[in-house]
Amino acid sequence: MIEPSESQRLDEHLIMLGRLASSLSHEIRNPLAALFLLVDMLEEELGYPRADSHAQMVQSLADVKEALSCMNELVQDYLSLARLADLRREPADLGTVVELFALEIHQQLADRGITLHMEGVAALGRVALHHNAFHRLLGNLVQNAIDAMPQGGTLTLHGWREGTQAHLEVQDSGSGIPEDQLSQLFVPFHTTKPDGTGLGLYVVQEVLAAHGGAIAVTSTCGRGTTCTLTLPLMAAEATVSNGYGAERERSHPLKNQLLHNLLGRRLKRLQS
Numbered sequence: 080m081i082e083p084s085e086s087q088r089l090d091e092h093l094i095m096l097g098r099l100a101s102s103l104s105h106e107i108r109n110p111l112a113a114l115f116l117l118v119d120m121l122e123e124e125l126g127y128p129r130a131d132s133h134a135q136m137v138q139s140l141a142d143v144k145e146a147l148s149c150m151n152e153l154v155q156d157y158l159s160l161a162r163l164a165d166l167r168r169e170p171a172d173l174g175t176v177v178e179l180f181a182l183e184i185h186q187q188l189a190d191r192g193i194t195l196h197m198e199g200v201a202a203l204g205r206v207a208l209h210h211n212a213f214h215r216l217l218g219n220l221v222q223n224a225i226d227a228m229p230q231g232g233t234l235t236l237h238g239w240r241e242g243t244q245a246h247l248e249v250q251d252s253g254s255g256i257p258e259d260q261l262s263q264l265f266v267p268f269h270t271t272k273p274d275g276t277g278l279g280l281y282v283v284q285e286v287l288a289a290h291g292g293a294i295a296v297t298s299t300c301g302r303g304t305t306c307t308l309t310l311p312l313m314a315a316e317a318t319v320s321n322g323y324g325a326e327r328e329r330s331h332p333l334k335n336q337l338l339h340n341l342l343g344r345r346l347k348r349l350q351s
Contacts, residue, residue: 110146117143166289168207174200180217192231200238203245205313216286220249227253250305256298
């Protein structure tokens with residue numbers, strides 16, 4: 080028998096997914112349109128080759144990968160949200176989870192000239208965790224940090240315990256976020272990145288809510304951004320069952336620059 084409170088949470092979750100699905104279908108149309116256009120352009124280059132056809136085809140294939148990557152990120156973020164209603168958490172050492180994640184991303188950071196610092200992570204303690212969802216959460220935060228440091232910099236993972244809660248800071252030394260953008264960070268499909276999905280931080284927020292946690296963001300332009308995650312320690316939890324929260328914001332359309340660039344290239348070719 081489903082308890083009324085659980086039924087209400089499921090209803091809220093389904094309403095949120097329905098609204099996101101409507102916006103998601105709109106967002107997927109952009110990269111889909113780009114893919115159709117790219118296929119047409121490749122067909123033209125193969126059928127009527129020119130001196131610069133090889134370079135044009137290489138560029139078109141790179142754009143195909145970008146469009147597919149955009150679609151994959153949208154779908155994966157949506158799936159992360161869809162699975163929250165049935166999230167099953169297990170006891171885990173949060174410090175070990177973060178340290179293993181740091182090993183995974185170390186080379187990726189090094190290749191981009193980013194130095195990784197870790198402080199206090201080992202003593203974070205045990206929490207009730209869904210590993211895949213939390214891994215996606217960390218991945219979204221680190222990707223944001225990487226995007227904010229195109230010239231390299233420092234990424235710091237700082238952990239500490241306070242009472243019945245564990246805290247983890249993900250701090251970058253990047254460009255920072257303008258103050259007038261901070262209130263929009265968790266609005267679905269809101270993004271300032273030309274190739275962003277606008278779901279990354281929304282997924283982070285909702286995954287943390289499903290774990291009984293929260294996120295706070297502070298930022299200074301030119302100095303960097305700090306995302307502080309808070310999770311309840313095992314001793315503070317009466318159960319590891321899910322407590323998924325309600326929908327936060329309605330979705331907004333994603334601005335996709337790729338399609339505009341492709342249309343410009345197509346027009347230029349037709350005029351040549």
